[in-house]
Amino acid sequence: MDKLRLHGFNNLTKSLSFNIYDISYAKTEQHRQEYIAYIDELYNADRLTDILTQVTDIIGANVLNIARQDYEPEGASVTILIAEHPVAPEPEELSTGPGPLPESVVGHLDKSHITVHTYPESHPDNGISTFRADIDVSTCGVISPLKALNFLIHSFDSDVVIMDYRVRGFTRMEDGQKIYIDHEINSIQNYIDEGTKDQYEMIDVNVYQEHIFHTKMMLKQMELEHYLFGAGTDEFGAAELEDIQYRLSKEMQEIFYSRNMMPSKPVSKK
Structure with a gap:
């Protein structure tokens, strides 16, 4: 797209929202409490602040203010007020193509914000433990939150990711014509690393005329060993491992499809 000649500045608002889910299995009550404590420490306010600060750098913005809080008994929140780069950014900084993975981060936000809230929880009966992180990246101007997609997905153990992207408002060209979106997009998937x-597995639900884009992701392959908290596969019988795999898969599918699913097989009794 050719550079737009605007009257004033670009005040389009671009908002990217994530729900990231990490699913685990904790067999005993002690394991469940240890899981919540582990997740609460792994994603405490300091760690989340570091992640969001790197997001700020990736999308080419400046930090204006940081507010963060760890909660009792668990959970944390961080809000960063951000601003557009104070000098004209390089063309590559403005691109909305796939951004970097965590190991290749570069580094800056204003008149915008980034927030994250965490929700660790564990089912008291069937051992399923689900950690959820809600993340919002909202920018105003030429910087784009889409560049943070890859980094955020890989900054968490993401079994299920639900994303919404929306461009709101308008900016005005010098001849008075309104611009309601300043970049090409037909899916959030356009900006995710191959x-x-x-x-x-991915599903899109998009409302193109309203500039609303929705993508859901669910991990295809599950290595059970990586989902057992406080125990290894050698501590379970074959039938119990099959049951655990079913429970984990059911939890992921229910989150992915946003509905409760009836059991398709009997669940072993403890």
Whole structure:
């Protein structure tokens, strides 16, 4: 797209929202409490602040203010007020193509914000433990939150990811014509790394005329050993491992499809 000649500045608002879910199995009550304590420490306010600060750098913005809080008994929140880069950014900084993976982060936000809230919880009966992180990246101007997609997906153990992207408002050209979106997009998937897309099953629900884009992702392959908290596969019998795999898969599918599913097989009794 040719550079727009605007009257004033670009005040389009671009909002990207994530729900990231990490699913685990904790067999005993002690394991469940240890899981929540582990997740609460792993994603405490300091760690979340570091993640969001790197997001700020990736999308080319400046930090104006940081507010963060760890909660009792668990959970944390961080809000960063951000601003557009104070000098004209390089063309590559403005691109909305796939952003970097965590190991290749570069580094900046204003008149915008980034927030994250965490929700660790564990089912008291069937051992399923689900950690959820809600993340919002909202920018105003030429910077784009889409560049943070790959980094955020890989900053968490993401079994299920639900994303919404919306462009709101308008900016005005010098001849008075209104611009309601300043970049091409037909799916959030356009901005996700190909290697990442290969790992996930994906569904889109888009409302193009309203500039609303919705994508859901669910991990395709599950290595059970990585989902057992406080125990290894050698501590379970074959039938119990099959039951655990079913429970984990059911939890992921229920979150992915946003509905409760009836059991398709009997669940073993403890």
